[in-house]
Amino acid sequence: MIRETAPRLRIAIQKSGRLTDNSLDLLTRCGLRFSRARDQLVCFGENLPLDILLVRDDDIPGLVQEDACELGIVGQNVIAEKRLALAGNGGAPFQEVMALDFGRCRLAIAVPEDAAWAGIESVRGRRVATSYPLVLARWLADRGISADVIPQNGAVEIAPRLGRADMICDLVSTGSTLAANGLREVETVLESRAALIRTPVSIAPEKADWLDRLLRRIEGVQKVDGSKYIMLHAPRAALARITALLPGSEHPTILPLDGTDEKVALHAVCRENVFWETLESLKGAGATSILVLPVEKMLA
Ligand code: PRT
Ligand code: ZN
Secondary structure, eight states, X not given: OHHHHSOOEEEEEESXXXXXXXXXXXXXXXXXXBOOOTTOSXXXXXXXXXXXXXXXXXXXXXXXXTTSSSEXXXXXXXXXXXXXXXXXXXXXXXXEEEEOSSOOEEEEEEEETTSOOOSGGGGTTOEEEESOHHHHHHHHHHTTOOOEEEEOOSOGGGTTTTTSOSEXXXXXXXXXXXXXXXXXXXEEEEEEOEEEEEOSSOOOXXXXXXXXXXXXXXXXXXXXXXXXXXXXXXXGGGHHHHHHHSTTOOXXXXXXXXXXEEEEEXXXXXXXXXXXXXXXXXXXXXXXXXXXXXXXXXXX
16 A cells, blocks of 8 residues: 555645646646545545645645645745745745646736726825735835835725725736726736645655656646647648648648548647637638547657
């Protein structure tokens, strides 16, 4: 049994929130099997020496920084704020290993719909409510703008209506929360997505070996995210046109078809999603028997 004998790695992920499903899905696609009971704080990996800690996202950088877990998955927005908070304590910060393909959002300044906006000079001397006071203060200082940064945890978007602030700086993805609160997005402070972080402390060799394998697997999963394997039949004469239509593909494989010289089979990995419009264009260019398959893993 792996669990009792081998040293085990720990990865902290968000217990319940926007990053939870994608984080668990990524680990599953890396080959980890685990059972998850409701309200469980730790999920033991059943087939790999890797356990999952389920915590609030704000606690993840601290747990990794203190070496309570070797790895963590958390938003770059949280990473940026925590990095600035820890910089004051002189602690060795955690390291960001790689950005992941989910949890995309931006930290942006938004003003009431009817407020004038003449660029970031409009922030000078005003009150800005935010859950990211250190990131915002640094961003403003870098631009030589002094303003009154008002830290607020949660429900930042109602601060202007309550008269607590003139504008806000908050996370935005679709923009519908801003619109519902009569606010207008005017300036991006930080682009963010989920990222994998690791402890700054050196790891024992047996664990380090597993950590490397896990990182390679995560890279393998990320590489094929959104990729498709496309197979079709094409008239030889139309090959150049058809190849040019394939989104994000490099070197397609061309195979002969039994009983004909005029038509060939073409197989290609497309690094982007293949939409119906592309299939229709391929058909228009002479392709037939078009099949599009998901790509699960790729090891370069
Ligand atoms: O309980 P815990 O502390 O773990 O969770 P949390 O409430 O702090 O975090 P959660 O689950 O809301 O978000 C986790 C992470 O997801 C964030 O740190 C970001 O990295 C990422 N993320 C991506 C977002 C959003 N998109 C997002 N839209 N986090 C928050 N939002 C909020 C935003 O604050 C605003 O209230 O959604 C609202 C805006 O969304 P739109 O679509 O209306 O623009
Ligand atoms: Zn949180």
